[in-house]
Amino acid sequence: MAGVTRLIAARVGMGLVTLVVISALLFFATDLLPGDVAAALLGPQATPEALATIRATLSLGDPAGMRYVHWLVGVLHGDFGRSLATGRSVVTVLLPRFANTLALAGLAALVSVPLALGLGLAAAMRPGGRLDRLVSTLCLVTISVPEFFIGYLLILIFSVQLGWLPSLAVLSGGMSFVQRLGAVTLPVITLVLVVLAHMLRMTRAALLSVMAAPYIETALLKGLRRRTVVLRHALPNAAAPIIAVIALNLGYLVVGVVVVEVVFVYPGAGQLMVDAVGKRDLPLVQACGLAFATTYVILNLIADVVAILVNPRLRAA
Amino acid sequence: MTAGPLLSIEGLCVHSATGVAIVEAISLELARGEVLGLIGESGAGKSTIGLAALGHVRGDCRITAGRIVLDGMDLRLQSTEGLRRLRGRRVAYVAQSAAAAFNPALRLIDQICEGPVRHGLMSRREAEARTIDNFRVLGLPDPAHFGRRYAHQVSGGQLQRAMAVMAMSCGPDLLVLDEPTTALDVTTQIDVLAHLKELIAGAGTAALYISHDLAVVAQIADRLLVLRHGRLVETGPTEEILARPQTAYARALVAERTGVALAQPAQTDAASASREASRPATAVPAAILDVQGLAVRYGRQDALSDASFALAPGETLAVIGESGSGKTSLAYAVCGLVPGHAGRVSLGGTPLAPGYADRNREQLRRLQLVFQLPDVALNPRQRIGSLVGRPAQFYFGMRGAALAQRVAELLGLVGLDPALAARRPGELSGGQKQRVCIARALAAEPDVLVCDEVTAALDPLIAEQILQLQRRLQEQLGLAYLFITHDLATVRRIAHRVLVLWRGRVVALGPTGHVLREREHPYVRQLCASEPKMRRGWLEETLARRADPSTV
C-alpha cells in the first residue's frame, strides 16, 4: 500500500499548487473584466461621488497584486474575506449554497451511476440485443438536446401538465424531507439524463473491449454463464476507464450545472458564482472557484485511488 | 458413458465471415484415455479443430458443415445452455499462453475453483482441497498458499501448470491442450510436459494435444494427425509417422526436427565445427563491436552483471540463456535502449553513449536492432514500401524513383516479392513480416545487426528459412550478428562463437563447437541435455538423468 499513500501525498501536494494557481487565475481574470464592484453595485444611475465613496471603503484603489496578496494572507489565516457586495463573510454566503450544489450533484450521482453501470452491464451482456439498441438510442438522444431544453420539457410535462412535481426547486428550512425531495426531483432527473448517456456509453465500451480479452474466452470455455463472466471477470478489469469517466461526470455535476440552477431556480453555487462574477465580487468569486476546484481535485484523487485498489497488479506495487 | 469413441468429428468445415475456408473435411476419432497429437504450422487450423471439440468458434467464423459428437452428443445440435453445461465438465481447454488466459484481477484459487463449484460438482472447500492436491502433484511451490497469488506474481511455467490444474478441476473426459508449452523455455518445457503426461494418464482423460513442434508431441501423443492449410495431410500411430513419414510435408517436418538438413550440408554437432572453420582464415580482424563490463540493474534487481565480449566484422556471436537470464537486457543495452547501464560499448573503436538519444546519426545507422515479435515491430498503418524505404530516405536522403528501386532491391534481397511494397503489415504472414523487419534494418546498410530472438515466434520451417537468409546476407554483405536466442539448434546452425548467460552472468564464451563440446559450466550441460530429441521415451530418460530436478 506504500505506493498508494505516496500517490495520495503527491496528488494532494499537486492539488494545493493547482488551487493557488486557480485562485490567482480567477482573481486577475475577474479583475480584467470591465467595470468593478462599485459600478455593478450602484447600477447605471450611480453618481460619481457615490462610486468614489464605495471604492474608498472597499479599498478598490490598491493595485490588483496587493489586493490578491492581502487576500491570500487572509486565507492562510482561515479568513476567506468578506463579500464586497453585502459585507457578509464569504464563507457564510457560500456554504449553504455549495451544500445545495453538492446535495443535488450527490443525488444525481446516486441515481445516474448505478443506472449507468446497470444498463451498461446489461447492454454488454447481449451486445446488439434489443436492450442494447434501446439504451444506445436513449444515449444519443439525451446527448444531443441542450440541458435547459430537457429541463423545460420536464417542467412542462410533470409540473405544468400533470402537476405531480413542483417546478421550483426552492429549499426552505421548514420543508419536510419528502417535500425537499419532491422539490429537487425534476432537476435531479435533468442532470441524470445529461450525464447518464456519457457514463453509459463509456461503461459499455470499456466492458465490450475487455470482453474481447483471452481470459474471457477461457472463462466462457469453463462453462460459466455469460452473466457470471461479465460480472466476475469483465467488470473488475473494466473498472479503471469506468471510474475515470464517472469522476469526470461527477465533476460536471458539481462544476457545470449553472444552466440547470437557473431553469429550476435552485439556490446552488453555480448561480452564485455567475452573480459574483457579474458583480465583480472578487472574494466571492475566489471562494466559489476554490470550492469547485477543490471538489474537482478530490474527485480525481478518489478516482485514481479507487482505480488502483481495484487493480491487484497496481495495488501490490 | 456410451460405447464407441469418446469424440468423433466427421467432415468438419469452418469458414471465416469473409468466406475463407479455415478447416475443410476434417474427420477424426478419439477413444477414451487416448492422446491424439494435432501437428502443423500456424494457420493450419489446429486450434480451430481443438475449439470445435468444445463447440466454440473464434471471432466471426462459422462451422459450415460436419458433425462433432462428444460421448454420443452432437455439439452442433446443443442449445447454448446445453453447450455451457458440457464445457469445463465434460471437455476442458488449456490455452497456449497461460499468462493471457488467467484473469489478472482475480486470485488463481478463485479462478480454478470457480468451474467445479458453478457446475455444482462440489463445495468450495472440497474444490480448494482438490486444487491444492493437484498443485502438489504438479510440483508447484508451497501448494497450500500458491492459489492466493495473482497471475502476474507467478512464472510462465508455474502458470501453465496452474492452467492444467484448472482444466482438470472438473475431471473432464476430454482435454484440449492448445500448444501448452510453446511459450516456455526449453528447460521449463520439460517439467510441464512431464507433469501434463502424468496428469492425463493418472485421470484416464483423453486429450487432443496441439503443437507445431513434432519433438514435443512425439513425447506425449499415441497417434498423430498432420495438418496443412486446414486439410488433413497424414495420420497414424506416432512411431509410424516418425519412422516412415509418407507425404513430403510430413517428411519435411520430421527432417527439420532430427537435424537432417534438406539441401544443406548436415548440421549436426560436426556441422557447427565446419561452420566455425568457414570463417575467413585471415588473422582475427579488429572487433567491430567491443563491450567491456556491461551491467544493467532494474530497481533492486541485477538483470545483467559484468558482461564483456567482442564481435568481429562478418562474425555471428550468439547469446543464449533462459528468459530472465539478461540476454534481452544485454541486446537492448548495446542498442542504447537502457541508458542507465554501466560499462562501455564501442562501435568500430569509438565508445558509444549509453542512451540512443545521445548517439549521432552515423552510430545509430551502423547498429540496427531486429525485434522478436514482427507483429509489433512494424507500424500497422504504414505500407511495407515506406517501412523498408524510410531508413534509406532518412540516412541517405534517397527520394522518388531511386528510393523505390532500392526498396524493390531490398525486398528481393530478403526473398520477398517487391509487389508487397504496396501492402500493409496486417496482410502478411509472420515469416514475411520478419523478412520485412530485416529488410528495413538492411536499408540502413549497418555493420552490426542485433537480432533479439528473431525466429522464436516463427514456425520451425519458416525459422529455418530466416536463418539461411541471414547466413546468405552475412556472406554477401559482411554483416556482423549479435544473435539472441534460447534455442540451441539455432546456435549450432548459425553462430561462429557463443556466449552463455545464466541469471545475468556470463558462464561461457567461445567458439560454438568448443563450448558445446566441453560444457564446463553445469548450466551449459543442462542446456544441451534439455533439447527434445525425436524419439519416444526421451522425456523419461532426461528426467531420470537430470542432476538436480529443482533447477527450474
Place this chain on the structure above:
Amino acid sequence: MSAARGPSPESRPSGASRGWLRFAASGAPLVALILAAAALAPWVAPYGEAQFVGGVWDPPNLQHWLGTDNLGRDMFTRLLFGARNTVTLAALATVLAFGLGVTLGFCAAAVGGWVDALVSRAIEILLSVPVLISALMVLSVLGNSLPVLIATIGLLESTRVYTIARAVARGIVVREFVAAARLRGEGLAWVLVREILPNALAPLAAEGGLRFSFIFLFVASLSFLGLGIQPPAADWGSMVRENAQAINFGLAAPLYPATAIALLTIGVNRLVDHYLAAEARP
C-alpha cells in the same frame, strides 16, 4: 480520464454484412443532407436569413412549411441558415480543439517527464473552473465576435480532447515500432505524425463524434448567458433558446431546431461508427 480507449467495441466487424452496410450507410445520407442544406442555404432558402415574413410562432402553412419563429421569421429558412452557422462554428471549433488537444496530448505522452506533468497540471486547472464561467470571462474581455467565440470554445474543448489523446497516445508510445523509429534517430515530429497519429485515429474519431455534438450544445448554453453568436445570424442552439417559451403554449417551434441537433448528432456519431467498423476490418 486515464482510460486508454482502443477502437470502440462496436467497431468489431459485425455479423451479416448486408445489415451492417444498410445500417451504417444510414448515418452518411443524414449528415450529407445537413451538409448540403448548410452549403446551399442562401440559394435554397425560401426567404432571407433575417427576413420578417409573418406573425410570431405562426403554425406551419403552405408558405412556411415549419411555421415562423419568435420574431416572425420563416423557421425553415432559419433552420437552413442555422445549419450553415452551426456546422461551420462546430466544425472549426472541433478542428481547433482537436488540433490543440491532440498535439499537446501526444507530446505529453511521447516526451513524458516534466512536460507531461506541467501540461497536465495546466489542463487540470482549466478543467476545474466551470466551463461557462471561463467562457464568460474570456468573451467578456475579448468581446464575442465569431473568431473569438470559435477560439474560446476550441480552447475549452481542447482540454477534454487532451485527456483522451494523452491516454490513447500513452498506449501507443510503449509499442515496439515506436522504439524502432526512435532508435533510428527519428525526431519527435515524425514519431507523432507518422507513428502515433495513424494508430490513434480510431479512438480519437469516436471521441470526435461526441465532441462535435457537445460543441453546438455549448453554443446553446452560451446564448443562455447572452454570449452566443452575433444576431441576426441563426444557430440551432440559440434557436432552441429563443423559441423555448413556445413550448408553454403547446407550440412545436423549439422542437424543430432541437430535432435538427438530435439528427445531426446521431448522423455524425453513426458516421464515426461506420468509419470505426471500416477501420477495424484490416
Place this chain on the structure above:
Amino acid sequence: MSPPLERRDFLRAAALCGTAGALGGIASLSGCAVPDGSGDTTGMLRIGMAGGSTSDSLDPRTYVDWMPINIGYQLMNGLVEIDDQGRAVPELLESWEPQGDARVWTFTLRQGIVFHNGKSLTPEDVIYSLNLHRGHTPSAAQAVVENIVGLRKLDARRIEITLQGADAELPATLSDYRLLVVPDGFADWAHPIGTGAYTLEVFEPGVRCITRKVGGYWKPNAGHVEAIQVLGIGDAIARTNALISGQVDVINRIDGRTADLLRRNSRFQVIRSQTGQYAVFAMNCEAEPYAKADIRLALKYAIDRERLLKTLLNGYGMVGNDQPIPPNNPYFATDLARHAYDPDQARHHLRNAGREGLEVTLEVSDAAFFGALDAAILYQAAAKEAGITLNVRRRPADGYWSAVWMQAPFCGSYSDGRTTVDAAFAKAYKSTSASNETRWHRPEFDRLANLARGELDPARRRELYGVCQHMICDDGGALIPLFMDHIEAGSDKVRGWKPSAIYDLMGQRIGERVWLA
C-alpha cells in the same frame, strides 16, 4: 457460441423517439390539472418575481434591484405615496404646503404611528432617514435629494425643507422608493425596523424572503395577508411555470404573449400598468455621425415602431415619440410631430446631412432592456428600407452598464417611469445629469425645465414642459421607440390588485394592498 455483434439499427427509432416524446407531452394549457397547494400555508401571499440577486441588501441606500424594494415597502413606509392615478398622496405625512416660490416647504407628520420596536415616529426619525441619502453617502438617491439644502425640525409635529431651486412637485419627488423612514440613528440593516405592516422573518438575498404580519397597522385597509413570501425567479419561463403549476400566487415581468395565454384561462388574472417605462437607443450627440441633427432625425424615422410594438410586446405598450414623457401623463405634449416609420423622410434627412448610404453600429444586450436584441434586429431590417446599414453588435450582458452604456456611441438603454416630469428630465436630459446618456447639453432646455419645476401654476407648468418635450423630440439624441407596459399576472384568488401608475406590482406595495379570497 457468443452471438456475433450485430450492427445496431436504431436510426429510425432515435428520430421517432426524439420528436414524439417531446410533442406527446404538449396539451393545450386550458385543460391543465389543478395542482395540490403543496406547502401553501393559509393566508400567505406567495410572490415570484424577477429582479433579485445574491448581493441584495435591505439598506435603502443600496437599492438597485426590485426585490429589496418590494420587501422594503413591506417592512417600512415612505413619506409620500403615489396613488393609482399618479397623484402624490401623504403616507407617514399628514399634510404639506409650500411657502411663496415653492423653495421652502413645511411638512406635518401623521400622529400616533409606532415603529416595530415600540418607538413612536418623530421628526428626528424623518430627518435622520432623509440625511442617509445626503452628503457623503454611497446612496444613488443622492441625485434625487440633491436639491434639498436645508432640513429643519420646526416642532414635535412639523419639519421644514429648504430647496436650492424651486420644485412645485417636491412631494412627488419625496415618494422615491429609497426614502424610507427608520428610527433615528438606526444602522442594523440586516434587521430593518420600520412602521410597515410586516416584520422580517427570513431573508436569503436573491432567493427567498418571508415577512409576517405585525398587526395594528396604522394605514387603513392595508396589510391584509398573514404573511408574504417573495421568491427570486430570474428566468421568465420558470416564473410562468411556477404560476401555472400553482407554486406562487403572483409573478411579475411577463411578456405580451404569455399575458394573452394566461388571459384565456379563468384561473388567472393579468394586470397591465402603463408607468412610462421606456426603451431607448441612445445616440452620443457629441460623436460623429450623431452630432448632426439630420442624422439623428433620419435614424428616428428609420425605425418601425408599430411593428416593434406588435412583434416584441404583442401590443402591451405604447408607441414612443423620442421623448421620455408617456402619452398617459397629464403633461404629455399632444402637439408633438409623430416620428412614424417613414423611409423617405429618413432618406430626406440623410441627403440634408450629405450621408447617403449611412452605416452605423448599434450595440445592444438583453441587459439593456427585455427584448433589446430582438428590437435591434427588427430595427436593422426597417433601417435597410431607408437606405441605412445598421450593424447590430451583441454585447455580453455581464458588465454591460459599465463597458457599453455611455461608452458606445449608439447603444441600447432603459428608464423606468419617474414620479415627476422633472425627475425624468433630470435623469438623462439636463446637462448637469451624470447619466445624460445622449450627451445632449442644451442650457436653454435646463433653464426651461428648472423654470417649469418651480412653476406652481399647473397650466403654465404644462406649457413649459411641452416646449421641453419638443426640444428633446426634435433635437435630442434619444430614439425612444416604445413605452413598455409592466405586465404581471397571478391567480384569481388574489383580490384588490389594480394597475399602478409607477413601477410594477402596485408600485411594489402589492404586499400590503392585496388580500387572498
